[in-house]
Amino acid sequence: MTDSVVTEQDSPVTELVAGLSRVTAADRRALPIGLDVAEAAADKYGACRRPVPMRTFDQSTGESRVVGSPCKSTVSSVCPSCAKRARALRKQQCKEGYHLDREPVQEKKDPTEHQVGLYTARADLAQDYRSAKAAGDTELMDGIREVVADLDRELRESGVRGRLVALDPIDKPRRKRSTKRRQDTPELPRKKVQKHTIKAAYPGGYRPGMMVTLTMDSYGRINRTGDRDKDGKVCSDGSPVHPDSYDYTRAARDIAFAAACFDRWVQNLRRAVGYDVQYFAVVEPQKRGAPHFHVLIRTDIPRELIRRVTDATYHQVWWPHFDEPVYWDGNMPVWDPAAMTFVDPRTRRPLAGWDEVMDHLDTMDELDPAHVVRFGPQVDPRDIKGVIPGEESNKTINYVTKYLTKSISEVLETDIERTRAHYDRLHEELQYVPCSPRCPVWLRYGIVPQGASDKTVPGRCTGKAHRRDTLGLPGRRVLVSRKWTGKTLPDHKADRADFVRQMLAQAGMSKPQIDHLRVVPVRPGDKDCPPREVLIFQGIADRTTWQNEYYRAVGLLPNPPGTHDLSAIPEAA
Numbered sequence: 130m131t132d133s134v135v136t137e138q139d140s141p142v143t144e145l146v147a148g149l150s151r152v153t154a155a156d157r158r159a160l161p162i163g164l165d166v167a168e169a170a171a172d173k174y175g176a177c178r179r180p181v182p183m184r185t186f187d188q189s190t191g192e193s194r195v196v197g198s199p200c201k202s203t204v205s206s207v208c209p210s211c212a213k214r215a216r217a218l219r220k221q222q223c224k225e226g227y228h229l230d231r232e233p234v235q236e237k238k239d240p241t242e243h244q245v246g247l248y249t250a251r252a253d254l255a256q257d258y259r260s261a262k263a264a265g266d267t268e269l270m271d272g273i274r275e276v277v278a279d280l281d282r283e284l285r286e287s288g289v290r291g292r293l294v295a296l297d298p299i300d301k302p303r304r305k306r307s308t309k310r311r312q313d314t315p316e317l318p319r320k321k322v323q324k325h326t327i328k329a330a331y332p333g334g335y336r337p338g339m340m341v342t343l344t345m346d347s348y349g350r351i352n353r354t355g356d357r358d359k360d361g362k363v364c365s366d367g368s369p370v371h372p373d374s375y376d377y378t379r380a381a382r383d384i385a386f387a388a389a390c391f392d393r394w395v396q397n398l399r400r401a402v403g404y405d406v407q408y409f410a411v412v413e414p415q416k417r418g419a420p421h422f423h424v425l426i427r428t429d430i431p432r433e434l435i436r437r438v439t440d441a442t443y444h445q446v447w448w449p450h451f452d453e454p455v456y457w458d459g460n461m462p463v464w465d466p467a468a469m470t471f472v473d474p475r476t477r478r479p480l481a482g483w484d485e486v487m488d489h490l491d492t493m494d495e496l497d498p499a500h501v502v503r504f505g506p507q508v509d510p511r512d513i514k515g516v517i518p519g520e521e522s523n524k525t526i527n528y529v530t531k532y533l534t535k536s537i538s539e540v541l542e543t544d545i546e547r548t549r550a551h552y553d554r555l556h557e558e559l560q561y562v563p564c565s566p567r568c569p570v571w572l573r574y575g576i577v578p579q580g581a582s583d584k585t586v587p588g589r590c591t592g593k594a595h596r597r598d599t600l601g602l603p604g605r606r607v608l609v610s611r612k613w614t615g616k617t618l619p620d621h622k623a624d625r626a627d628f629v630r631q632m633l634a635q636a637g638m639s640k641p642q643i644d645h646l647r648v649v650p651v652r653p654g655d656k657d658c659p660p661r662e663v664l665i666f667q668g669i670a671d672r673t674t675w676q677n678e679y680y681r682a683v684g685l686l687p688n689p690p691g692t693h694d695l696s697a698i699p700e701a702a
Contacts, residue, residue: 167662175210176668182651182658189645195657197664198648203606205534212534219533219607222621223409223526226613227338227427232326233615244287251280251293258296311501317441318434320403326612328404328428337429340525342509343394343439345383345419349375352547367416368547372554380419381558382446382500384601385594387420388412390444390502391608397438402430410608411529414540416548418555418600422608423529432510439508445498449486451563455575461587462572471577471587482577483566533606538598552600559601564594629679636682 161169171178180197187193205212240248254273261269274296281293310317330336350370369375383390391410399406410424456462462471462480470479490496513525532540543549563570563578571578572587593599614621633639651658 164660164662167665170669171665172209174669174672175213176665176672177211178208178665179211180661180664180668182655182664183648184651184655186647186649187645188647195651195655195659195664197668199668203533204536204539206536206539209534216530216533218618218622218625220526220530221625222609222614222616222618223425223530224523225621226407226409226609227425227522227526229327229427229614230330230336233612235612235615238288240289241287244284244289247280247284247287248289251277251284254280255294255296311443311445314443315437315441317397318401318437320400322399323404326405326407336427338513338522339426339429340511340513340529341424341426341435342421342511343391343424344415344421344505344507344509345380345387346503346505348377348380348417348419351417365416366543366545366548367418367541368545368551369417372551375551377554377558381555381562381601383502384418384420384555384559385562385564386444386446386500386502388605388608389446390442390504391422393444394439394442394504395610397442398430398435401434401438405612406430407610407613408608409529409610409613411533412602412606412608413532414537414600414602416541418541418552420602425525425529429512430510435510436508439504440506442504444502446500446502447490447496448499448563448566449490449571449574449576450499451561451571451574454561454573456573456587458588462575462577463587464583464585466583471572471581471585480572480575480577483571483579486576536598537600537602541600552597556597556600559595560588562594562601564590564592568592570595632682633678638678638682 168178170176177197177199179200179202181200182195183198184193184195199211199214200208201215202208202211203215254277258270258273258277261273277296284293328336348369351365352368352370354364354366395406395408406426406428408424408426410422412420412422415421456474460474463474464470465472465477465479468479470482472479513522541552543552561570561573563574566579568578568590569581569585569587570590572581572585578585593604594601616624630639
């Protein structure tokens with residue numbers, strides 16, 4: 130009897146309690162919640178991890194339901210699935226334009242009778258408006274303005290683009306700047322630019338292409354890590370060897386105006402070769418924080434000519450000089466409600482406005498630009514063997530687009546203290562570089578920017594040029610010429626969707642019509658909106674259905690019931 134007695138120390142309940150007592154509060158907080166599990170499932174199955182709740186109304190049945198719309202983020206750390214699809218779309222755009230062997234078709238539609246009628250009625254009303262203005266009939270003028278506003282709205286909806294002449298046009302003279310080339314810059318070779326974008330193929334149909342890498346000038350020596358990359362080049366950590374002598378002022382200004390200098394480089398390249406060169410360019414930061422451009426060109430250009438064009442390219446910033454700040458933090462201009470402008474904090478005198486300062490600059494005979502941007506001497510043009518789709522061209526396209534799913538802050542992420550201090554100092558210098566005529570940084574130099582109001586914070590600009598996570602790089606990471614493919618990015622997205630629809634149609638399957646659906650965003654606080662994890666799993670189920678339909682359309686066997694492996698789904702789907 131004594132052998133069969135279970136003591137309290139050996140009790141299973143006691144062991145369970147002892148096991149639970151060893152779980153600390155920190156351990157419990159480390160356990161995943163339902164949303165974490167849903168996001169992990171979304172990453173595994175290729176669904177969006179941050180779906181935006183949208184309410185759909187079926188106008189034929191009156192049914193309403195909440196669905197999740199993809200967030201469409203291009204950064205993989207935010208949403209890997211949406212970033213992967215965005216990169217695939219850019220790769221398609223790059224590949225299609227790079228392999229283009231004929232001029233892109235630029236279709237131009239003829240005006241419809243409805244558009245002609247609307248424009249004619251608008252012209253008649255404009256004549257009546259001028260007559261009423263001459264007679265001083267303000268009531269009739271107000272009525273004509275309302276009718277013309279309705280006509281303008283209808284013209285836009287009908288597809289008319291471009292500027293519509295205002296009833297009260299403002300005669301603002303265009304500012305003219307000297308087009309005389311600088312004496313400290315080599316001469317630029319020039320030819321008359323023809324309209325074609327593609328050179329004739331070489332014998333055998335050979336069409337070579339190029340990738341050109343443009344970098345900014347040097348601002349000081351950079352520290353080397355001693356490691357070497359796959360090409361054998363010594364790597365650097367981006368920090369300057371002598372921070373005190375590093376030209377941070379010029380580095381910050383070059384970053385802010387690098388995109389404008391690239392536009393000038395493209396114009397000069399077209400003038401040098403004599404035809405409308407098309408490009409696909411990606412902007413990336415170097416370790417030192419300066420931007421550089423990877424440019425794909427679908428024709429071959431002599432390397433020496435590209436170097437000459439780069440040496441002869443510059444961009445002049447014809448703005449008021451911003452060398453010495455007039456106001457500092459703690460002593461910034463203040464908004465005067467009576468004067469409706471910013472005034473000096475001590476004298477209360479209104480500051481000069483942007484247009485006033487620019488008008489004064491126009492009267493000056495000898496005027497130097499506020500800044501001049503140039504590319505560095507180390508331009509790297511590389512020939513690519515054959516634009517015919519192949520291993521080498523695909524490798525180049527993958528190389529150019531590989532960083533598109535990373536944010537600027539992720540590319541510049543570092544654990545080296547001296548590099549982090551270098552980025553902080555560069556970001557501090559960017560706070561004194563105006564990014565546009567509307568930039569509040571102008572108030573540091575005693576100039577009221579365009580569009581200033583009582584909500585403007587002097588010296589603080591929220592634009593990407595002044596953010597720490599972008600270090601002044603432009604908001605657009607991809608720069609594409611208009612005739613690269615003759616299509617916009619939404620056009621390429623529609624092409625991918627049409628491809629899938631055609632595959633489904635060949636297999637006897639058709640996607641449901643959605644013309645009768647009206648989609649609106651869900652208002653905050655809507656009680657019918659399901660939690661995010663519900664929308665995520667709903668998106669996973671939808672992708673599973675689409676995958677099985679696509680596999681049946683292309684002749685592949687669908688996955689066994691109960692499995693949801695979407696990793697092998699083709700990019701076109």
